[in-house]
Amino acid sequence: MKNFARRVATACTLCSLFIQFLIVLAPISNAQTKRRKQKYNVLFIISDDLRPELGAYGVEGIKTPNIDALARRATRFDRAYAQYPVCNPSRSSFLTGRYPTETKVLNNNDYFRKIDPTSVTLPQYFKNNGYASLRVGKIFHGGIDDAPSWTEGGEPTDPNITERGNPNFKPTRPAQSDPAQEQAVNNAVNISDRNSDRIIVLDGDGETNGDYKAATRAVNFLEKYKDQPFFLAVGFAKPHSPPTAPKKFFDLYDVDKIPLPEDFGTSPRALPGAPEISISPRNADLFIGRPSPPDLSREMKRAYWASVSFMDAQVGRVLEALDKNGLRDNTIVVFFGDHGYHLGEKGKWSKAYSMYELGLRVPLLIAMPGQKAASSRRVVELMDLYPTLAELCGLAKPVRQSGVSIARLVKEPKASFEHPAYAVTVYGKSFARSIRTSKWHYVEWDGGKSGNMLYATEDDPHELKNLSNDPKYGSVVAEMKSILAKKP
Secondary structure, three states: OHHHHHHHHHHHHHHHHHHHHHHHHHHHHHHHHHHHHOOOEEEEEEEOOOOOOOHHHOOOOOOOHHHHHHHOOOEEEEEEEOOOOOHHHHHHHHHHOOOHHHHOOOOOOOOHHHHOOOOOOHHHHHHHOOOEEEEEEOOOOOOOOOHHHOOEOOOOOOHHHHOOOOOOOOOOOOOOOOHHHHHHHHOOEOOOOOOOOOEEEEOOOOOOOHHHHHHHHHHHHHHHOOOOOEEEEEEEOOOOOOOEEEHHHHOOOOHHHOOOOOOEOOOOOOOOOOOHHHOOOOOOOOOOOOOOOHHHHHHHHHHHHHHHHHHHHHHHHHHHHHHHOOOHHHEEEEEEEOOOOOOOEOOOOOOOOOOOHHHHEEEEEEEOOOOOOEEEEEEEEHHHHHHHHHHHOOOOOOOOOOOOOOHHHHHOOOOOOOOOEEEEEEEOOEEEEEEEOOOEEEEEEHHHOOEEEEEEOOOOOOOOOOOOOOHHHHHHHHHHHHHHHOOO
16 A cells, blocks of 8 residues: 555656646747747848859859858759849849839839839738838849838938939939948049049948948848848848958959959950840940950959958858847848849950840859758749749739749759740840740840840850851741740
8 A cells, every 4th residue: 555655656746747847848849839830031132243253153262151151051043044134124123023024124213113003022022911021221223212112121212313314303412422431432442543443442341331231230130020020131232333342351362363254355345256236335334434454354353352252241240140049940041143244254344235144144042941052053033033932931922923933943953944034135225135045045136136146055154156147056046036925
């Protein structure tokens, strides 16, 4: 009887301890369940004028440790393309999920919502679905933000930009510039006697620069909104001209070891066999109205690399804050450039009007929580980001979309996916259209009247030999034309 009583007492003690253990465990379990049920956040990072010039894309010599670290837990898209080689048309496209020929935004002055007030943007779509939609830095375009898209961080449009060309509009006084930034420009290091473009060397860590300040605001937003679903868009201006970075980032590079491209030229000019119109005779961003000899070109490319490294450091600050706030396990991180860029290829130092691979191809990384590094060779468009993020976050399929969700490629990078990338541009009175498939890149200027281009991209990655007028490729040209005919 005593043994039985002793066993009962022991059992009761164990039950009591077990119940106390469950009581202690319950809050942890509830927190984990809550986190599992919580919606994915989205951290949406854009870099301006960034081509795939990153260590993660196999570029030797450039220093981008933070973006490379992100790539080690992301799907890297090796064939991602913008829909227009200029900021505002490209951004209006991927932020509405519609082609530039559908948004009707074909320059840097048009405001998409003025053309189509019914547009629902990507951040606005998340806002409408219960997310805090947050803006930091350049997301739409300078002076053309879209206030309805944001819970916090939005700004009104600047009529000095959106009303440009309106004969009835009287320009207002421009906003006062940032004194620190203005001082940095005044102290700029000129690489020649011309002042048409400059290389700017910042003091310290670059605290006075807009990109540093943008990263600081992003860090603050992560802390403020960490306990609710958020869509945080962070736009970095660099490496957009003028090339800008603190001295320590310039010191990462030996200018004598900076490589120049195979098709380098000292002035912009189409290669023999390519339409003359395919390369504007005047650069729009760097080396404006002057030649670009090899020594100054290496200096300029070094400055571009320093700007990329500076931007990379700001990305690192934001990603560090993501981890510090315990948000990595429920946040999708997207990093990409808004269009391509030439760094001396064919003598060109800009993106404007370029329908070459260099003008359209961009880096694109999508990191899902718990994901391992992967890469995809499938051709994708920046417009695809809108329906992709909606699907990955479990939201209803958005309407009025021309993009195609690549959510399955994020999870299965080698899955079948055949959707050619379409891009357009306007150059003066000429209109160009581009189609990029897995094997071919085809471009028409004015429906072929001003010239066309066909490149076998696997065999000719630098697009040196135009095959469009070779009879052997007539069937390929016909196929590309049929694809173009189906696009808006």
